[in-house]
Amino acid sequence: MITDSNILFQNYFSKSNNYDEVLKSNMDINPNWEQLLDNITSMDVDTLISKQNEINWLMDENGVTYNVYNDPKGMHRSWDLNIVPFLIDKKEWNTIEKGIKQRSEVLNLILKDIYGKRELIKNGIIPPEVIFAHRGFLRQCDKIDYTTTKNLLIHSAEISRGPDGRMWVVNDRTQAPSGMGYALENRYSINRILPSMFKDINVKQHYSFFQEFNQMLIESAPQNKPNPNIVILTPGPLNETYFEHAYLSSFLGYPLVNGNDLVVRNGKVWLKSLKELKQVDVILRRVDDTFMDPLELREDSYLGVTGILDVVRNKNVTIVNPIGSGILENSGLIPFMNAICNYFLKEDLILPQIASWWCGQEKERNLVLNNLKNYVVKRIDRSNRESIYFCEFLNKKELEDLKNEILANPYRFVGQEKISFSTAPDFVNGKLEPRKVMCRTFSIAKDDGYIVMPGGLVRVAPERENLFVSNQRGGVSKDFWVLTDEQESNIQNYAWDNSCSISISDINDLPSNTAENLFWSGRYLGRALMTARYIRMVLNTLSKSQYNSNTSEAESLKYLLQSLTNITSTFPGFVGKGSEELLKTPLKEIISLMVDQNRMGGFAQTLTSFNNSYYSLRNLWSKDMWRVFDSIQKLWTKFIEDDIYSIGSLTKLLDRIITRLIAFMGLIEESIMVQQGLLLYFIGLQTEQAMMQVAKCRSLLVFNYEERLQYEILESLLTSDESLNIYRYSYRSYLSLENVINLSILDKEYPKSLNYRLKRIQKDIDRLPHSKSKEMISDCQILIAKANEKISELTILSLTELNEDKTLRQKLDDALSELSDLLHETSLSVSNTYFNHSYQQTQLVNQNFPS
Known part of the structure; x- marks a missing residue:
C-alpha cells in the first residue's frame, strides 16, 4: 500500500476515475512497477528534481526539438522528456507485439487490395465510400505493382490501455510515421542521466530493431540491387519533426535531401550532386502523399519530385512507404477491421479497437x-x-x-x-501525478512478416485530467520500457552494413541543396561577424564622443555612421533623406539596424538568415556546434525580451555574440571534412568577407581627410577588423594610409587582407567539380581569376594617388568597384553552376487536393 507519508505520491489519486498503470483498484502497487518505484523512491525529491533538470538541460544542449507552429516559445521548441519511464511486462508485450504484427499484415493486405483487385469492396466487406470519399485514396496510384515483398514497409500504431485493462489501438500511421528517432534519443538520455533507474531491471534495447530497419531499406531496392543508393526525403526545416529527419540522417548515415535535390530523367530518380546526377534506388520519405509529385498530384507542391510516380510504376525506385498509403490512416476503416481481418487471415483481431x-x-x-x-x-x-x-x-x-x-x-x-485511457505517473513539481498516456509502436516489414520495435514513443497529457495527448498541444514524452528476464546491456551498440549508402566522403557526391546551404551558411556567418564587429566599433566610438568635445572625433563619427549605412546597404539610414537628424541622435538608427528583423541588411535579419541556413544543415554539425548555436539564440532572445537598448547593453551583446560566432567558425572545421562540403562553406565565407572588406575600404579609404581625422578613420577601420594589433606588430609605426592599404588590401600573407581572401577563393573554386575536359574552365573560375589578376596589378603608389582637386583617390575607388563587381559575378556564377533548382514541370489540368 502507498501511504500518505510518501511525499512523491501525495494526492496522487485525488481523482480515481481512470485505470492507472501503477495502482490497482485496491490501491496495491502493480508488481511490474515495484522495482522501478523502489529505484525512484531511493532518491530524495531534491535529487529527482535535479535529475529532471539535467534531462531538460541535455535535451536543450543536444538540440532535441519539436517544431510547434505559432508557438510563443519559438519555432524550435525543446523536446520534453519526463524522468519516470513507462513500462510493460514481457508477457503483456508478447501479446501486443503479436497484435501489432497482425495489424501490420492486415493493413498491408488492405493497401494491396485497395490499389489492386478491390475485393473488399466487391465482396461487401467495406462500403466503397469509405475508400473513395477519403482524400488519402489516390487514383494515380491504382494498379501500381511493387518489387518489395510487402507494400507497407513501415507501420506505426498508437495504442493506449482501455477501461478493460487491455491495450487498445487508437490510430494507425502509414504515410511517413515519425517518432523512432525521438524514441532512440529518449533511451539515450535516460541511460546517460539516470543509469540507476535501471537497477535490477532488464529492459529490451533497440539496437537490433534499428539494424533490421537499416537492412529493410537495403533489401527494398529494386531488383535487389547491391550497394543501393538510399536517401531521406524531408519537407525541410520548418516541418514539426525536422529534428528527427536530421537525426536519422546522421544516425543511419544516409543523405538528407529536399525535393529539389532530386530529379527524374530517363525513367529514373537522380540525386543532383555537384558534379553529376547519381541514381537513387530507395527513398525514405517524410513528405505526405499528395505533395510527392507535383506533376500528377498537387501541382503547388515544392516538396516532392516531378514525375516520380512514373518512376515508381516502372519499378526503378522504391519509396518507403509507397505513395498512396495515407488511405490507411482512415478512421472509417476501424468499424470494419475485424471483418477485414477475418476475410484475409481467417482470425479475429488480437488487439481491440475503440x-x-x-x-x-x-x-x-x-x-x-x-x-x-x-x-x-x-x-x-x-x-x-x-x-x-x-x-x-x-x-x-x-x-x-x-x-x-x-x-x-x-x-x-x-x-x-467515449472511453478514458489509463494514466501513468509523471514527475511534476516534486511529486508524482497521474497523466493520460498514449504509446506509439513501430513495425517494419521483414521477409514474410513484421518486426516490432521493443517499446517505442510514449506521450503523456501536459496536465492532470487533460484529454489531449499531443506534442502540438504541449505533451510530454517518456522512455518506453519493455521488461524481459534476459540480461541486456544498456550500452547502445549499433553496427550498419557500410556497403549500402551514398557516401558523402567526396564533394562530387554532395547533394546540390546541401551544397547551397553550406555556401550560404558561410556567407551569412561571415556577414554576421563582420557586421557585428563594425557596429561594435561604431558604438564604442559613439560612447567616447559623448564624453569628448574633440571636433575631429565628432567628424570621424559622422563618416563612420555614414559608412555603416553603406556597408550594410540599409538605406536611407545616415546618408539619405532625414540623415541630418539621425546623425544628431544616431542611437535610434543603430538600434533599428540591430533589432529590426525586417530591415534588410541589418544585423537581426542577417542573424536570422544565418540561423535558418544552419538549421537546414543540422544533420552535418556536431553537438558542440549546436550548443554554441543555441547559446547565440538564447542570448538574442533574452536581449529582445529585456528590451534595454543602451550603448552599453548593445556593446555587451555584440561582444558575447562575436565570441560565439568565432567559436562556431572554429567548430565547423572540426565537424565536416573539406571534401564533404566544407569547401563550399569556405567559398561562401571568404566571398562575403571579401565583399564586405571592399565595402569598408571604399567607405573609409577613398576620400582624402585632414591628418588627424585620417588617423582616426584608419584606426577605426583596423579596429573593426580586429587588425590594429597586427598592424602595430607588423609595422611598428604611426598609422599611415600606405601601410593600412597594404595590410587590408594588398598583403599576400595576412588572412584578413583582400588579396589573401581572393587567392583563397580561387584556390577553393578550382577544387570544385568542373568540366571533364581539362581544357575548359568554368565561368566562376574565369571571374575569380580576373579578380586576382586585377589585384596583382595594383600598387601602393597608384592606390594612394589623389585626383585633381585632391578630394578622393579615384584609382582606388575604381579598382575596388571593379573587384566588387567581379566578386558579385563570381558568387552568381557559383550559384548558377551548382545550385540551380529552377526546373519545374506543371500539370496540363489542375487537380484539387484539399488541404
Whole structure:
C-alpha cells in the first residue's frame, strides 16, 4: 500500500476515475512497477528534481526539438522528456507485439487490395465510400505493382490501455510515421542521466530493431540491387519533426535531401550532386502523399519530385512507404477491421479497437445522432484534433451544427465510443501525478512478416485530467520500457552494413541543396561577424564622443555612421533623406539596424538568415556546434525580451555574440571534412568577407581627410577588423594610409587582407567539380581569376594617388568597384553552376487536393 507519508505520491489519486498503470483498484502497487518505484523512491525529491533538470538541460544542449507552429516559445521548441519511464511486462508485450504484427499484415493486405483487385469492396466487406470519399485514396496510384515483398514497409500504431485493462489501438500511421528517432534519443538520455533507474531491471534495447530497419531499406531496392543508393526525403526545416529527419540522417548515415535535390530523367530518380546526377534506388520519405509529385498530384507542391510516380510504376525506385498509403490512416476503416481481418487471415483481431460506427450506414448513423452526447465524432479523412468532436463538451448549438454536418455528408463521419485511457505517473513539481498516456509502436516489414520495435514513443497529457495527448498541444514524452528476464546491456551498440549508402566522403557526391546551404551558411556567418564587429566599433566610438568635445572625433563619427549605412546597404539610414537628424541622435538608427528583423541588411535579419541556413544543415554539425548555436539564440532572445537598448547593453551583446560566432567558425572545421562540403562553406565565407572588406575600404579609404581625422578613420577601420594589433606588430609605426592599404588590401600573407581572401577563393573554386575536359574552365573560375589578376596589378603608389582637386583617390575607388563587381559575378556564377533548382514541370489540368 502507498501511504500518505510518501511525499512523491501525495494526492496522487485525488481523482480515481481512470485505470492507472501503477495502482490497482485496491490501491496495491502493480508488481511490474515495484522495482522501478523502489529505484525512484531511493532518491530524495531534491535529487529527482535535479535529475529532471539535467534531462531538460541535455535535451536543450543536444538540440532535441519539436517544431510547434505559432508557438510563443519559438519555432524550435525543446523536446520534453519526463524522468519516470513507462513500462510493460514481457508477457503483456508478447501479446501486443503479436497484435501489432497482425495489424501490420492486415493493413498491408488492405493497401494491396485497395490499389489492386478491390475485393473488399466487391465482396461487401467495406462500403466503397469509405475508400473513395477519403482524400488519402489516390487514383494515380491504382494498379501500381511493387518489387518489395510487402507494400507497407513501415507501420506505426498508437495504442493506449482501455477501461478493460487491455491495450487498445487508437490510430494507425502509414504515410511517413515519425517518432523512432525521438524514441532512440529518449533511451539515450535516460541511460546517460539516470543509469540507476535501471537497477535490477532488464529492459529490451533497440539496437537490433534499428539494424533490421537499416537492412529493410537495403533489401527494398529494386531488383535487389547491391550497394543501393538510399536517401531521406524531408519537407525541410520548418516541418514539426525536422529534428528527427536530421537525426536519422546522421544516425543511419544516409543523405538528407529536399525535393529539389532530386530529379527524374530517363525513367529514373537522380540525386543532383555537384558534379553529376547519381541514381537513387530507395527513398525514405517524410513528405505526405499528395505533395510527392507535383506533376500528377498537387501541382503547388515544392516538396516532392516531378514525375516520380512514373518512376515508381516502372519499378526503378522504391519509396518507403509507397505513395498512396495515407488511405490507411482512415478512421472509417476501424468499424470494419475485424471483418477485414477475418476475410484475409481467417482470425479475429488480437488487439481491440475503440468501438466505432460509420455514419454512412443508416442504422449506425441514427444510433450516433440519437445519442450524440455519448460519442466522440471524427471525420474519416482527418486525424488532426480540430476534426475531433468531444460531444460531451459541446453546447446545444454546437451539437445541432454537428448533426446537420453529419446529415449533409454522413459517409465522412465516424462516431466512436467515449472511453478514458489509463494514466501513468509523471514527475511534476516534486511529486508524482497521474497523466493520460498514449504509446506509439513501430513495425517494419521483414521477409514474410513484421518486426516490432521493443517499446517505442510514449506521450503523456501536459496536465492532470487533460484529454489531449499531443506534442502540438504541449505533451510530454517518456522512455518506453519493455521488461524481459534476459540480461541486456544498456550500452547502445549499433553496427550498419557500410556497403549500402551514398557516401558523402567526396564533394562530387554532395547533394546540390546541401551544397547551397553550406555556401550560404558561410556567407551569412561571415556577414554576421563582420557586421557585428563594425557596429561594435561604431558604438564604442559613439560612447567616447559623448564624453569628448574633440571636433575631429565628432567628424570621424559622422563618416563612420555614414559608412555603416553603406556597408550594410540599409538605406536611407545616415546618408539619405532625414540623415541630418539621425546623425544628431544616431542611437535610434543603430538600434533599428540591430533589432529590426525586417530591415534588410541589418544585423537581426542577417542573424536570422544565418540561423535558418544552419538549421537546414543540422544533420552535418556536431553537438558542440549546436550548443554554441543555441547559446547565440538564447542570448538574442533574452536581449529582445529585456528590451534595454543602451550603448552599453548593445556593446555587451555584440561582444558575447562575436565570441560565439568565432567559436562556431572554429567548430565547423572540426565537424565536416573539406571534401564533404566544407569547401563550399569556405567559398561562401571568404566571398562575403571579401565583399564586405571592399565595402569598408571604399567607405573609409577613398576620400582624402585632414591628418588627424585620417588617423582616426584608419584606426577605426583596423579596429573593426580586429587588425590594429597586427598592424602595430607588423609595422611598428604611426598609422599611415600606405601601410593600412597594404595590410587590408594588398598583403599576400595576412588572412584578413583582400588579396589573401581572393587567392583563397580561387584556390577553393578550382577544387570544385568542373568540366571533364581539362581544357575548359568554368565561368566562376574565369571571374575569380580576373579578380586576382586585377589585384596583382595594383600598387601602393597608384592606390594612394589623389585626383585633381585632391578630394578622393579615384584609382582606388575604381579598382575596388571593379573587384566588387567581379566578386558579385563570381558568387552568381557559383550559384548558377551548382545550385540551380529552377526546373519545374506543371500539370496540363489542375487537380484539387484539399488541404
